[in-house]
Amino acid sequence: MSVTAAKGFRAAGVAAGLKSTGAPDVALVVNDGPNDAAAAVFTSNRCKANPVLWSERAISDGRLRAVVLNSGGANCYTGAEGFQVTHATAEEVARLNALSPLDVLVCSTGLIGLPLPQDRLLAGVADATTRLTATGGGDAAEAIRTTDSVSKQASVTSPHGWSVGGMAKGAGMLAPALATMLVVITTDALVDGPGLDSALRAATRVTFDRLDSDGCQSTNDTVALMSSGASGLAPDPVEFTAAVTAVCHDLAQQLLADAEGSEHDIAIEVRGAVSEEEAVEVGRSVARSNLFKAAVFGKDPNWGRILASVGTTSATFDPADLDVAMNDVWVCRKSTPAESADGIDLSGRKVGVVIDLKAGPATATVWTNDLTHAYVHENSAYSS
Amino acid sequence: MSVTAAKGFRAAGVAAGLKSTGAPDVALVVNDGPNDAAAAVFTSNRCKANPVLWSERAISDGRLRAVVLNSGGANCYTGAEGFQVTHATAEEVARLNALSPLDVLVCSTGLIGLPLPQDRLLAGVADATTRLTATGGGDAAEAIRTTDSVSKQASVTSPHGWSVGGMAKGAGMLAPALATMLVVITTDALVDGPGLDSALRAATRVTFDRLDSDGCQSTNDTVALMSSGASGLAPDPVEFTAAVTAVCHDLAQQLLADAEGSEHDIAIEVRGAVSEEEAVEVGRSVARSNLFKAAVFGKDPNWGRILASVGTTSATFDPADLDVAMNDVWVCRKSTPAESADGIDLSGRKVGVVIDLKAGPATATVWTNDLTHAYVHENSAYSS
Structure with missing residues (x-):
């Protein structure tokens, strides 16, 4: 599982005191x-957050030797000053692990607009470096949690002998063009930079x-993929993708x-x-309807709110000829009521x-996701 | 006040049994x-709802003699079949008031996807016709309420002797290109169709x-403006606008x-x-951030969520040079923390x-508006 499922990687997760709870x-x-x-x-x-500004530069040559991540502050x-903290973090990882700073990706997550204490972060980097092991993926996944109730890990092993593993964090601000999340994926397959990028x-x-949990798009999202090549095997590109x-799908469903x-x-x-873009536009409009999402929370198959969202898009369709199903019941055919919605059971997740x-x-x-009392509660009380 | 503040208008509001509560x-x-x-x-x-399809046709010649509105069903x-109900409603108003059906605007509000009982609606039209009076604006405003806790009315009288009055309904699905609302505005100033339209x-x-209360755009929104010319006065166009x-501003603030x-x-x-369009785009992005709105509910001046929303727009700005104030405290200058947010009191409305x-x-x-427990509650329980 996780980022150490693939050979050639070591990982660690430690508590550096960035979180007031003392958690990793x-x-x-x-x-x-x-x-x-x-x-x-x-x-x-x-x-964009400071670590993203740094990391865009670091990845520009298609090479990385390390990813350092912190929770407890988005920087x-x-x-x-905040950019300087990110820079110092990459320098410290490089110094302690005999790498070039520009081969170190930096990721941060937590509240926006608060300074990140550099001394604690660098001490954490030193501590993590001493604890790096080939079975440390679980500890690393644990250390990037914010409001995540569980850590997220996934892996796939090819019958040809190479593996892909990954970890993710993310529980809110989940929206397009990446949810609010940090993801690190590793592979021991031998793939070059362009192959990994594609x-x-x-x-x-x-x-x-x-994934569009709440329509809010983060400032820190990063998904990184590193190849160690430690399996010595060059995969078929289609199979690798x-x-x-x-x-990614497994981790995305865990975020959801x-x-x-x-x-x-x-x-x-x-x-x-008519196109995948228009299909996504329509799907996203429904995913962002607070009224529809509140109805699902109330176990109410209110399909009128679905059509009202579809109507706000510029996609190609005839407003008088739309079909809609909820849990396989076609409640609307040709934009008029069809099968009864009464039997639709929305008690399951x-x-x-x-x-x-x-x-x-x-x-x-x-x-x-649905829009719930608990969502409002968590997000009204998050920083206070 | 309301639609009978201007001379030359009669109005009524009655209970026709469309609402299960027996309310008007x-x-x-x-x-x-x-x-x-x-x-x-x-x-x-x-x-678009059936009454909107009808009403777009009815207004096409710039002339109206009546507006009939119902709550208890959006049609x-x-x-x-639903379009036929709208058509029959206009016909009945016309027959009972000696008008042409195409001079009758029809508005409906309530749940989407449920048939509107034609017999009750037509009986309501007959009842309302017998009760029309020059002081009936308040009753009419009462009869278009759905989840509105109060009826909404406003009026302005010009020192030159003419008046403008209006009523509105709307409490949810409030979003751009009109909130979910029905509004009727009347004037006894003598203005022609193009003048009213502009x-x-x-x-x-x-x-x-x-107004963008919850980002959800309705299928039934209508704002109508009728001139009786009963004052005999032709207003200055700038003063009339x-x-x-x-x-409209008064009614919009009541909706909010x-x-x-x-x-x-x-x-x-x-x-x-750089343009009003870009200013609106940026404002709307913040107005639609569930995270920001939940923070306000929690009385938390979480300005990072404002910047995260601004960053999702295509407006012209330098991401490193944004200023943000909350309740007159400049919490962010040049995209970095400035005055402390600690003293910001968000306990007021x-x-x-x-x-x-x-x-x-x-x-x-x-x-x-903010995103609250009560919003989720009302909208998860609305139709069940």
């Missing part, structure tokens, strides 16, 4: 090679980018299941769109919505 | 002239269109104050934008946010 808050993942190829994708939010909107982009496009996608205060996981499948636009061949699924 | 649910406003010029704007949602996604569009653009805007479950009214002023993009001369204010 610094994680380190080191790639012992022989390969050092890597790829990463970042938040599309234009207000976002903390000014030039596999990672293909995988995130249909997994993390389709499928394996990375499987790990652990979203702050959620009681339902809602899959919104849009069919019959999984809810399925299908919207048929009848306009083309494309399809896409967007995942979201 | 049918309203009628008749223009006795001599003028019959009118204008109306409708939801930009592409999934949306009810198919050809005043109405100018007024709604800076009032109802800037200002009066219509004042009535009564939004479902809300505890705060939040004004988001964006300054320094009114909350003010100012965002300075420092990119241009344009400004706009968008209004929203």
Whole structure:
């Protein structure tokens, strides 16, 4: 499991006192090679945190030797001083592990606008370095939790002998172009930078980018993929992309299941769109309807709120010819009531919505959560 | 006050049994002239309710003699049968009041996807017709309430002797390109169709269109403006537009104050934008951040969530040079923490946010509410 499922990686997670609770808050993942190829994708939010600004630079040559992550502070909107903390963190990882600072990706998560105490963070880096082991993936996954109720890990082993493993954190601010999350994926397959980049982009496009728990887009999102090449095996690119996608999908579903205060996981499948982009646009509009999400929390199959959301998009469809199903009951055909919604049981955690636009061949699924009292509670009390 | 503040109008509100509670649910406003010029704007949602489909046709010649409104059912996604109910309603108002059906605007509000009982609605129309009076505006305003806790009315009288009055309903699904609301505005000033249309569009653009309580856009929104000309006075166009805007602003603020479950009214002023459109885009992004809105509910001045929303827009600004104030405290200057947020008291209902993009001369204010337990409760229990 996790980032040490693949050979050639060591990891650790330690408590550095960044969290007032004393829980683990610094994680380190080191790639012992022989390969050092890597790829990463970042938040599309234009207000980027300091570690993202650093990491975009670090990954630009397609090579990484380590990823250092902290919870307990996002180091976002903390000014030039905050960037200096990120820089010092990369320098310290490099110094202690005999690497170049620009081969160190830095990730932070927590509150925005608060300074991150550099002395504690660097002491944590030193502590983590001494604890690095080939079985430390679980400790690392533990140390990146914020409001996550559980740590998230996944792995796939190819019948050809190579592996892909990963860890993720994220429970709120989950929205497009990456949820609010940090993800580190490792593989011992031998893949070069461009191969990793193309596999990672293909995988995130249909997994993390389709997750829209609360419509709020973070400033810190990072997904990194590193290859150690320690298996000595060069994978088939299609099989490799499928394996990375499987790990991303597994982690994305774990994020969904652990979203702050959620009681339902809602899959919104849009069919019959003229393009995948339009299918995603329609799915996302429903995923962002507070009224629809509150109705699901109330176990109310209120499909009118689905159509009201579809109508706000610019996708191609005939407003008088839409079909909608909830949990396989086609409550709406040709934009008029069809099968009775009375029998729809929304007591389970999984809810399925299908919207048929009848306009083309494309399809896409967007995942979201319901809007609950607990979501409001967690997010109104988070920093106070 | 209300739609009978202006001379030349009669109105009534009656209980027709559309609401299970027995509360008033049918309203009628008749223009006795001599003028019959009118204008109306409708939801930009592409999934439009049957009454909107009818009313777009009715207003196309710039003339109206009556508006009939019902609560207790939106008549949306009810198919050809539903359109027939709307058509029959207009016919009945016309027959009983000696008008042309195409001079009758029809508005409905309530749940989507449920048939509206035609016999009850037509009986309500007959009852309302017999009760029409020149002081019936209050009864009409009462009859269009859904989850509104109070009826909404406003009026302005010009020193020149003409008046503008209006009523509104709306408490949820409040979002752009009109909130979920029905509004009827009347005037005894003598204004032609194009003059009414231009005043109405100018007024709604800076009032109802800037209200974004929960990001959910309705299928039934209608704002109608009718001129009876009964004062015999032709107003100055600028003064008339200002009066219509004042009535719309007053009604919009009443909608905001009564939004479902809300505890705060939040004004988001964006300054320094290169255009009004960009200022609105930035304001709306913050108005739609569930995280920010939940923080306000929790009385937590979490300005990081404001910046995270600003960063999702395509507006022109330097991410490293943003200023943000909450209740006049500049918590963020040049995208770094400035004055302490500790002293910000969010216990009052009114909350003010100012965002300075420092990119241009344009400004706009968008209004929203906080995200509360009560919002989730009302909207999870609404139809069950």
